Amino acid sequence: MSQTLLKSIVLPQAGSSKATATVIFAHGLGDQGAGWLDVAQMLRKRPKLQHVRFVLPNSPVQPVTLNGGMPMPSWFDIRTLDDISGGEDEVGLRKSADALSALINAEEAGSQEHLDGQGVPSERVVVGGFSQGGAIGLLCGLTHPKPVAGIVGLSTWLPLRAKMVAPYLTSHARNIPIFLGHGTADQVVKYEYGQRSAKFLRAGGENDGGAGSYDGMAHSACMEEIEHVAEYLEKVIPAQAS
Structure with a gap:
């Protein structure tokens, strides 16, 4: 049975030719895909990224323990931010990682x-996200059956670390x-977790394609x-030769 795809904002490539790469970026807790629309529009206008399409999925709305059990846009349940690896919602994590894999x-x-x-092959797809969405992006990219081009994680952490070994x-x-x-200065997902x-x-052994520590930045992104x-x-x- 095919999986129902997440509702997403899709920005086609800015150039006139067909898309040859894709970025799938997942929002954080309580947000939605539209929250990253301005950033995606900025990126796709760069001369070297006009062949790239951006897919900004929306998470389901579900109860979140950290929010007193009130429903909100969330990729998985979060019980506490004091210990990011304590009592993880493995079922929810896997379900959302699979949902991103379905988009790939x-x-x-x-x-x-x-x-x-x-189609755009998985080797030309970058998956990632911010905060809770970044955790899903990391989990998806590292466990997707086919290789992806890269993974972007902003203000986030690697979930299910105890299981991040072969054959997982x-x-x-x-x-x-x-x-x-x-x-x-991240007050939500502590800098030390990242x-x-x-x-x-x-x-x-996973390659570090780039990493940044941003002095004084809170739980957000900067230019x-x-x-x-x-x-x-x-x-x-990179753009491919026509």
């Missing part, structure tokens, strides 16, 4: 909006370039970080 498969099949049957990880996971960015995740990934993400994307999904 739809890109390959050319069945998504604006693709017109012209795919054999190609260690070859995926990963960009991690985190503010030193550093711990980066150290874990390096120890596991310097977005510029670094743009430079990373230009490296991992």
Whole structure:
């Protein structure tokens, strides 16, 4: 049975030719895809990224323990932010990672909006997100059956670290370039969680395609970080010769 695709905002490539790469970026807790629309529009206008389409999925609305059980847009349940690895919602994490994987498969099949049957192979897809969405992006990219071009994680952490070993990880996971960015003043997902995740990934052999620590930045993104993400994307999904 095919999986129902997440409702998403889809920005087609800015150039006149067909899309040859895709970025799938997941929002944070309580947000929606539209929250990252301005950033996506900024990135797709760069001369070296006009062949890239951006897919900004919306998470389901579900109860969140951290929010007193009130429903809100969320990729998985969060019980506490004091210990990011304590009592993880593994079922919810896996379900949302699978939902992002389904979007990657739809890109390959050319069945998504604006693709017109012209697929984008997984090796030309970057997956990632911000905060809770970044955790899902990391989990998806490292466990997707086919290699992806890269993973972007902003103000986030690597979930299910205790299970991030073979055979849970795919054999190609260690070859995926990963960009991690985190503010030193993050009051929500502590800076140390991001550093711990980066150290874990390096120890596991996963390539560090770029990383940034941003002094004084809280739980947000800054122009310097977005510029670094743009430079990373230009490296991992460069324009192809026609």
